[in-house]
Structure formats: structure tokens, C-alpha cells
Amino acid sequence: MSDKTSAPAGGLKAVIVGAGMAGILAAIKLKQRGEDFVVLEKAARIGGTWRENRYPGLTCDVPAHAYTYSFEPYAEWPAYYAKGPEIQAYFEMVTDKYGIRPHIRFNAEVTALDWDEAASQWTVRVAGGDAIVADVVVAASGVLHHPKLPDIAGLDSFAGTKVHSAQWREDTPIDGKRVGLIGNGSTGVQILTAINKRVDKLVHFQRSPQWIMPVPYFTYSDEERAAFRADPSLIDAIRYNDEYLGAIKRFTDGITDIDGPQMAEIEEYCRLNLENSVRDPALREKLRPNYRAACKRLIYSWCYYEEVQHPAVFVETGRIERIEPAGVRMVDGTFHELDTLILATGFHADRFIRPAGVTGTGGQTLDAAWAVRPTAYYAVTVPGFPNFIMLNGPTGPVGNFSLIDIAEMQWAYAEQLLDLLRQRKVRAFAPTAEAHAHYEERRIAAAKKTIFGSGCTSWYLDATGVPASWPWSYDAFVDAMKAPVLEDYALSA
Numbered sequence: 403m404s405d406k407t408s409a410p411a412g413g414l415k416a417v418i419v420g421a422g423m424a425g426i427l428a429a430i431k432l433k434q435r436g437e438d439f440v441v442l443e444k445a446a447r448i449g450g451t452w453r454e455n456r457y458p459g460l461t462c463d464v465p466a467h468a469y470t471y472s473f474e475p476y477a478e479w480p481a482y483y484a485k486g487p488e489i490q491a492y493f494e495m496v497t498d499k500y501g502i503r504p505h506i507r508f509n510a511e512v513t514a515l516d517w518d519e520a521a522s523q524w525t526v527r528v529a530g531g532d533a534i535v536a537d538v539v540v541a542a543s544g545v546l547h548h549p550k551l552p553d554i555a556g557l558d559s560f561a562g563t564k565v566h567s568a569q570w571r572e573d574t575p576i577d578g579k580r581v582g583l584i585g586n587g588s589t590g591v592q593i594l595t596a597i598n599k600r601v602d603k604l605v606h607f608q609r610s611p612q613w614i615m616p617v618p619y620f621t622y623s624d625e626e627r628a629a630f631r632a633d634p635s636l637i638d639a640i641r642y643n644d645e646y647l648g649a650i651k652r653f654t655d656g657i658t659d660i661d662g663p664q665m666a667e668i669e670e671y672c673r674l675n676l677e678n679s680v681r682d683p684a685l686r687e688k689l690r691p692n693y694r695a696a697c698k699r700l701i702y703s704w705c706y707y708e709e710v711q712h713p714a715v716f717v718e719t720g721r722i723e724r725i726e727p728a729g730v731r732m733v734d735g736t737f738h739e740l741d742t743l744i745l746a747t748g749f750h751a752d753r754f755i756r757p758a759g760v761t762g763t764g765g766q767t768l769d770a771a772w773a774v775r776p777t778a779y780y781a782v783t784v785p786g787f788p789n790f791i792m793l794n795g796p797t798g799p800v801g802n803f804s805l806i807d808i809a810e811m812q813w814a815y816a817e818q819l820l821d822l823l824r825q826r827k828v829r830a831f832a833p834t835a836e837a838h839a840h841y842e843e844r845r846i847a848a849a850k851k852t853i854f855g856s857g858c859t860s861w862y863l864d865a866t867g868v869p870a871s872w873p874w875s876y877d878a879f880v881d882a883m884k885a886p887v888l889e890d891y892a893l894s895a
């Protein structure tokens with residue numbers, strides 16, 4: 403870990419790309435280390451995904467007390483699961499509390515990053531012209547922030563209001579309207595449960611049904627919040643207990659041992675939820691997936707099955723033929739006349755820091771290095787791109803758990819590499835191509851055997867159909883993040 407006593411005066415110059423959850427984390431940590439850093443944020447506000455997503459029903463399906471920085475527990479959460487604006491307010495509060503805001507340049511979109519081998523430094527170019535030179539780049543630019551529009555004929559011809567979930571507008575006509583909703587991932591399901599009682603009718607276009615994991619939902623009383631304030635160990639008891647962290651570990655064990663008891667338990671929970679919650683047998687069959695639970699990201703919901711049975715909701719399972727000015731035409735000829743069309747159709751999940759152009763050693767580009775799939779060594783560093791740290795980068799763990807937790811572990815790993823720079827023991831670090839190739843070979847072989855690769859489509863799969871994520875257990879990730887294996891790194895003095 404950082405050995406500040408032996409570090410020479412003069413901090414590392416660092417650029418953090420993105421002021422979302424991971425960028426704010428990196429900023430706090432760099433500030434505590436006494437480094438010289440700037441956060442470049444393309445938008446006018448912090449918050450990343452919580453700034454961009456403002457759709458009705460936006461909730462984080464990770465328990466609120468687990469979706470916080472470990473060093474900044476928060477007694478004030480109103481309920482077990484927090485709503486988007488509450489999470490945004492938490493990050494705003496933390497940003498100010500740790501004095502990060504003056505370090506952020508807003509409306510500063512990074513367009514290019516070029517590694518200068520002779521100087522062992524990055525030149526980071528910002529839209530509009532200026533450039534910043536840095537020893538280190540922290541790519542904290544998020545995963546799910548390039549909205550994906552469905553490839554449906556006539557999409558642009560729709561005459562009513564059309565909106566992607568991540569580009570929500572407050573004036574989207576919902577109340578008393580005929581609304582179409584395409585997509586039933588975590589987003590589409592949350593939107594349905596929030597608008598079904600406001601609309602005249604809601605047609606939910608469901609290409610594939612989803613497994614729904616039943617979860618508890620409850621609010622915290624003023625007395626409980628006062629108790630959390632007085633004794634933060636009560637918060638730890640929620641975030642580190644068997645019900646949450648134990649379940650995460652069993653879940654990741656299940657993902658990697660798909661015929662084992664944990665996965666059987668998850669499948670049974672989901673199956674019973676469907677059987678016991680949906681009263682109409684015809685609707686129940688419409689909602690029954692033909693793939694295994696957890697193959698797509700599990701939907702955690704305490705109310706979806708209840709809300710989808712509301713009389714205003716019609717689940718359309720036919721194939722869409724095309725979109726017309728007045729609505730959606732199905733292949734069987736059915737026409738759904740609509741005022742509003744909501745596209746909860748997900749994101750391009752393979753972009754990461756791109757479209758910024760990243761050029762590493764020998765002029766190689768990240769686009770070329772990632773021609774087959776985005777990849778990073780243990781999800782943090784990239785061969786050929788020295789002093790380049792990714793938080794929530796490719797091949798990291800994904801699932802129904804806190805990505806804050808994952809980013810913190812990745813930071814603890816990366817910080818040990820920064821120590822080498824800070825102590826002037828090395829000028830540059832990057833994983834060797836051999837070590838990375840070995841990692842990817844093992845990862846891909848394991849990924850194909852995870853539940854994500856068991857026969858469904860999802861954003862968890864890369865362009866070749868291989869699960870893009872960490873394929874081992876949560877505990878294996880904790881172990882891997884304890885310390886970098888320095889023999890796997892090219893360290894240039």
C-alpha cells in the first residue's frame with residue numbers, strides 16, 4: 403500500500419476520466435495520497451449513470467447500504483433500495499464532503515489520449531482544444547452509457563414522443579396516454595412498475611421473458627436512521643451480513659458451478675415466484691423464460707409480477723414488424739396505436755472509454771487492441787497502454803451486486819502500482835502481453851462454462867458470444883485484487 407513517508411515530494415500528475423461513482427472514488431483516493439489530479443467530466447454534473455438515468459421508477463436493486471463507499475456509510479437512506487435521485491444526492495454530498503468539486507472540469511469531454519514513450523506520460527486532449535499531460539490516466543468512464551436503439555424498421559417515422567430510457571425527458575407524455583414500452587431488462591421492468599397506473603394503456607413489447615428474483619422492500623423509520631447515525635456498525639451489519647454479502651458469494655459460486663446447489667436454489671426461487679405470483683395461466687406462460695435463471699442479469703423486483711397484472715398492461719409477445727407514425731405493427735398484423743414509445747433497449751456495453759481515441763506504445767490503438775473484444779488484465783490494466791488504470795473495465799465482475807465494492811477493490815490493486823511510480827521505482831507499468839494472453843485464455847475458457855453462456859442473449863456476451871465478465875467467484879476476485887503479481891508486469895525504469 404502507499405508508503406507516503408518514503409515518497410519523494412511532488413505528487414503524480416493524474417487525469418481521471420469521468421466523475422461518476424468510480425471517478426469520484428479515484429479522486430478521493432488520489433487526494434488523500436497528495437497526488438496532483440484533475441477529473442475530466444463531459445457533462446455539467448457529477449453522477450455518471452445516476453445523472454444520465456432519470457426514468458420513472460429508477461431504483462438501484464443493490465441494497466442502499468451496500469451501494470455506498472465503504473468509507474462513507476450513509477445513515478439517511480429512506481428504504482432498503484434507494485431511488486436514483488437519492489443516490490445522485492449521495493454522490494453530490496460525498497463530492498463536496500471530500501473537497502473533490504474544485505478538482506473537476508465539467509463540460510470537458512476527452513477526445514484522445516496519447517502515450518509519449520520517451521516522457522512516460524499521457525497527453526490527454528479535451529474537446530475544444532486544450533491538452534493535459536499526466537503520468538497516469540484513470541479511465542472511470544462507466545460501462546452502460548451509450549444508449550442502444552433497437553434495429554426496427556420505421557423507428558424514426560414514429561409521430562408521437564419517442565424516448566430512450568437513458569435520455570428521459572420530464573415532459574414525456576405518460577398520464578392518460580397510450581404508451582408502448584420496448585424492452586424488459588432491469589430498466590424496462592422498473593419503468594413498467596412506475597407508470598402502469600398512470601397510463602391509459604401500456605403495451606409492453608417483450609422479445610424475451612425474464613426471470614424475476616423476489617426481494618424484500620421496506621422503508622427505514624426515523625428511529626432506525628437515528629440508530630444508524632449513532633452506531634455505524636448497524637450499517638455494517640446490513641452490508642456485510644449473510645443476507646446480502648453471503649447471498650452474493652453464493653450467487654457467484656452458482657454462476658460458476660451451474661449444475662451446483664446454489665444455482666438450483668436460484669432457479670427454484672425464480673420458478674416459484676412465477677408460479678405463485680401470476681394468476682392468469684396464459685400470462686404466466688407468456689412470462690416464463692425458456693432459458694436458465696441468471697443467464698441474463700437477474701431482475702430483482704418486489705413488485706413486477708403484481709404490476710404487470712394491472713388491467714392497463716398488455717404484454718405483447720409477438721414479433722414487431724415495423725414502427726409506423728401512429729404506433730407499432732406486429733408481424734401478425736396487429737397494430738398498437740400509441741402516443742408515446744419508450745425504448746428500454748439497453749446500451750452498447752463494449753465502448754468503455756471510447757469513442758475517445760487511445761494510443762499506447764508503438765502507436766497501437768485501443769480500437770486495434772480490442773478488435774475482437776474489449777479486454778483488460780484482471781479488468782484493470784491493458785498491455786501496451788502503460789500507466790492506464792481502468793475502474794469497472796472489461797472482464798470485471800458483473801451481476802446483482804455493488805460495483806462500488808468492485809471499484810474499491812480495483813483501486814486498492816491499482817494503488818500498489820501507483821506506489822511504484824510515486825516512489826520513482828519505475829516510470830511506467832503495464833501487464834505483459836504474455837501474462838494478459840494467459841489470463842484471457844483461462845478467463846474465456848471459464849466464461850463459456852458460466853451461467854451467462856448457458857444459452858441466452860444479453861449484454862453480458864461479447865460480439866463473439868463469449869461472456870465478457872469475470873468468470874470466477876467473488877472470493878477469487880477479492881484474492882486477485884489483493885496485490886498485483888509484479889512478474890506479470892513490464893516495469894520500465
Ligand code: NAP
Pocket residue numbers: 461462463464546551552553554567584585586587588589590592607608609610699722746747748749859860861
Ligand atoms: P438490457 O438489459 O440490455 O435490456 C434490453 C431490453 O431491450 C431486453 O429486454 C431486450 O430484449 C430488449 N430489446 C433490445 N432490442 C430490441 C428489439 N430490437 N426489439 C425488441 N426488444 C429489444 O438493458 P437495460 O434494461 O437498460 O439494463 C442494462 C443494465 O443496466 C442492466 O443489466 C443492469 O446491469 C443495469 N441496470 C441496473 C439497474 C439496477 O437496479 N441496479 C437498473 C437498470 C439497469 P432481449 O432480452 O430479447 O434481447
